[in-house]
Amino acid sequence: MSGEKDLDQLKKEAAAKAKAAALAKKQAKEQGDSAKEVTDTANEEDLAKKKAAAAAKAKAAALAKKKAQEEAETAPEAQVEEEDQDLAKKKAAAAAKAKAAALAKKKAQEEAESAPEAQAEEEDQDLAKKKAAAAAKAKAAALAKMKAQKAESDSEAQGGEEDQDLAKKKAAAAAKAKAAAAAKAKAAAMAKGAGEETGDDAKAKAAAAAKAKAAAAAKAKAAALAKAGGDAGGDDEKAKAIAAAKAKAKAAAAAKAKAAGGAKAADTPAEESKPSPNQPILDKYVKVIEEHLGKDVLEDFYINKLSKDVPTLLAKPSTYFKIAEFLKYNEQLGFDYLSELHGVDYETYMEVYVHLYSYKNSQSVALKVKLDRDNPEIDSLVSLWAGSNWPECEAYDLLGIKFKNHPNLHRIMLGEEWVGYPLRKDYEPYDVEV
Amino acid sequence: MLRTEEMLLNVGPQHPSTHGVFRLVLKIDGEIIKEAKPVIGYLHRGTEKLAEDLQYTQIIPYTDRMDYVSAMTNNYVICHAVETMMDIKVPERAEYLRVLAMELGRYCSHMLWWGTFLLDFGATTPLLYAFREREMALNLLNELSGARITFNYMRVGGVKWDAPEGWIEKVKEFVPYAREQLKGYSEFASGNEIFQSRMKGIGKFSKEDALNYSISGPSLRSTGVKWDLRKNEPYSIYDRFDFDIVTQEAGDVWSRYLVRLGEVEQSLRIIEQACEQFPSEGDIMAKVPKIIKPPKGEAFVRIESPRGEIGCYIASEGKKEPYRLKFRRPSFYNLQILPKLLEGESISNLIAILGAVDIILGEVDG
Numbered sequence: 001m002s003g004e005k006d007l008d009q010l011k012k013e014a015a016a017k018a019k020a021a022a023l024a025k026k027q028a029k030e031q032g033d034s035a036k037e038v039t040d041t042a043n044e045e046d047l048a049k050k051k052a053a054a055a056a057k058a059k060a061a062a063l064a065k066k067k068a069q070e071e072a073e074t075a076p077e078a079q080v081e082e083e084d085q086d087l088a089k090k091k092a093a094a095a096a097k098a099k100a101a102a103l104a105k106k107k108a109q110e111e112a113e114s115a116p117e118a119q120a121e122e123e124d125q126d127l128a129k130k131k132a133a134a135a136a137k138a139k140a141a142a143l144a145k146m147k148a149q150k151a152e153s154d155s156e157a158q159g160g161e162e163d164q165d166l167a168k169k170k171a172a173a174a175a176k177a178k179a180a181a182a183a184k185a186k187a188a189a190m191a192k193g194a195g196e197e198t199g200d201d202a203k204a205k206a207a208a209a210a211k212a213k214a215a216a217a218a219k220a221k222a223a224a225l226a227k228a229g230g231d232a233g234g235d236d237e238k239a240k241a242i243a244a245a246k247a248k249a250k251a252a253a254a255a256k257a258k259a260a261g262g263a264k265a266a267d268t269p270a271e272e273s274k275p276s277p278n279q280p281i282l283d284k285y286v287k288v289i290e291e292h293l294g295k296d297v298l299e300d301f302y303i304n305k306l307s308k309d310v311p312t313l314l315a316k317p318s319t320y321f322k323i324a325e326f327l328k329y330n331e332q333l334g335f336d337y338l339s340e341l342h343g344v345d346y347e348t349y350m351e352v353y354v355h356l357y358s359y360k361n362s363q364s365v366a367l368k369v370k371l372d373r374d375n376p377e378i379d380s381l382v383s384l385w386a387g388s389n390w391p392e393c394e395a396y397d398l399l400g401i402k403f404k405n406h407p408n409l410h411r412i413m414l415g416e417e418w419v420g421y422p423l424r425k426d427y428e429p430y431d432v433e434v
Numbered sequence: 435m436l437r438t439e440e441m442l443l444n445v446g447p448q449h450p451s452t453h454g455v456f457r458l459v460l461k462i463d464g465e466i467i468k469e470a471k472p473v474i475g476y477l478h479r480g481t482e483k484l485a486e487d488l489q490y491t492q493i494i495p496y497t498d499r500m501d502y503v504s505a506m507t508n509n510y511v512i513c514h515a516v517e518t519m520m521d522i523k524v525p526e527r528a529e530y531l532r533v534l535a536m537e538l539g540r541y542c543s544h545m546l547w548w549g550t551f552l553l554d555f556g557a558t559t560p561l562l563y564a565f566r567e568r569e570m571a572l573n574l575l576n577e578l579s580g581a582r583i584t585f586n587y588m589r590v591g592g593v594k595w596d597a598p599e600g601w602i603e604k605v606k607e608f609v610p611y612a613r614e615q616l617k618g619y620s621e622f623a624s625g626n627e628i629f630q631s632r633m634k635g636i637g638k639f640s641k642e643d644a645l646n647y648s649i650s651g652p653s654l655r656s657t658g659v660k661w662d663l664r665k666n667e668p669y670s671i672y673d674r675f676d677f678d679i680v681t682q683e684a685g686d687v688w689s690r691y692l693v694r695l696g697e698v699e700q701s702l703r704i705i706e707q708a709c710e711q712f713p714s715e716g717d718i719m720a721k722v723p724k725i726i727k728p729p730k731g732e733a734f735v736r737i738e739s740p741r742g743e744i745g746c747y748i749a750s751e752g753k754k755e756p757y758r759l760k761f762r763r764p765s766f767y768n769l770q771i772l773p774k775l776l777e778g779e780s781i782s783n784l785i786a787i788l789g790a791v792d793i794i795l796g797e798v799d800g
Contacts, residue, residue, distance in 0.1 A: 306518065337645050390770050398482075
């Protein structure tokens, strides 16, 4: 993506964009006080925040220019993402965002201090208030990142990522709420400021994007705050990116729903609550299993809506083999075919995923088990389905999951001399000559 | 009493009849195989690891290189998995193009198998016939996608290119020709008594064994299991076509041969119907976000490839790259039964049995 553009061009582009942003700002200002008023009222609660945001945005633009050189890769990517929004205003927004993103990552570390100053400087120019959306988000993102960095550069963001604990949820909720608020404000502002565009999709999208950004920022902030005591290492850069991406996606969805109108928003929950056609099947499985093996053999069970509504059973390591055996030999279940077996490294635990099929009843079931990541060990299923032989070897080879009572557990792909388990998330390639 | 000694015989990984870098370590007693130990992994490229750093669209070319004689089904399975997660409705025209591409791919795959399988028996002529027809089908796919083997044709939400002008007509013309040729094959090859006697009764396994060993595709159907995901769990638009599931009862090499040739005929039927139903206009891409981010969660889908059940598992964290990607590769699963099949067989049947499993090493090794 970045290869074709040389630095000069990038710089130029960044400059052009910054200019466009400024222009847009001015235009927005001229376009009338009415828009401003509306925005102001809508955003009253977080006026202070917005001011800061406006300042941050301006700053971000300046920074971005510089940063563009170093971060040639990130910027174009972000740009491409948004390129289709062809309105000047939208472009400005995109630019601001791209810049902010590029900047935030590295700049946050180096310029944590200078940012607040710059803000203060610009704070009095409150013209950008109603411009809000594009600006606010860019800034907010930058800010959030900085804050996050300051609070505790590493682990916290990641910790949040991994286990969706309270903090995460809180952050998400906050992000959503904010996004919603922003969306409202935006919609109002836009309706006034740019009456002609209001109708079309592209606008709505732009709004949504803007909102999403604000949300991402908010989320990151919340995460940073909530997460002072994060955990496992890894690279914070990535974790942060994840957090941002997630928040954005969520916020975008929310914003879109909102933009489309209340009716749609109302639809979504209704849809979710509709029971899956496979619900009775799952109930049957669970009932039969609990009748024969006891109440507490299953850790969890649910319908996986993303996976064609497959009934999913989560076994405990101690009951995994027992349940598998039961699934195969029970008259009513009769899962005679193992379709797939593999492991997944979820960083805090390992998971083995087994997809079974019953030719007798034409039904599928997914059986999962969570394993201790430090010592992933589980019974082998080879004695039940001979077809699980090589897949278990593969899981052992690539993830280091040991299968007890396996007839010939060996490193089927890489060979016995290989060091480490490549599909683990913390894998470091080992080469004696390096 | 004659006393014999066991010895080790290494087959592959560069043996021409292993169709790729597959190695077998045989323990033989005279001409009888006592034990066979497959060694794989020579072509392991770590696709699943690589995919964790790639966006979904960027992964599609990697799937071309998995089962490289039927890349269209591989393209499809990952797109299908993502579409399932994101609940994307693919436009009708795109679905037809996908089905045409996949069935032409199946035709090519079975033709290649047929030619090389008979080549393993020492018949060089069928290979030339098979490749002649396969080349025609590949030309059609080339016109569609711009590549002969590694198509990279499908995208999440549709296909990359629309059919060029007159393409459907060319496909329509191809079908009767291919059908005619297929008849010729049975006359000069399948009807040959020597072939038949070399294939019948060897490499046998029962229906129970097939299910126990997670075997799928033609090998499974050769034991009498009437099972084809295109019919039993219809995906794409396969429920609109009239075709049969070809089965045989014996479960030996000869049954697998007949099942595959029968499937060629069925694929031609599907192609014919798809050409007739082909919508004259319409979109080839659904409206999808520029950056594809399936929601957080996991999904496993499976479809019918020429070699059996190919599946794709995605664990997503809501990012543009998958958190974990896993392919259920039919060749990998189907090959597991080989040591059992070879035990006690004469070494002269080794290549026939291996050939009938129809493995592609790019897929076995992932």
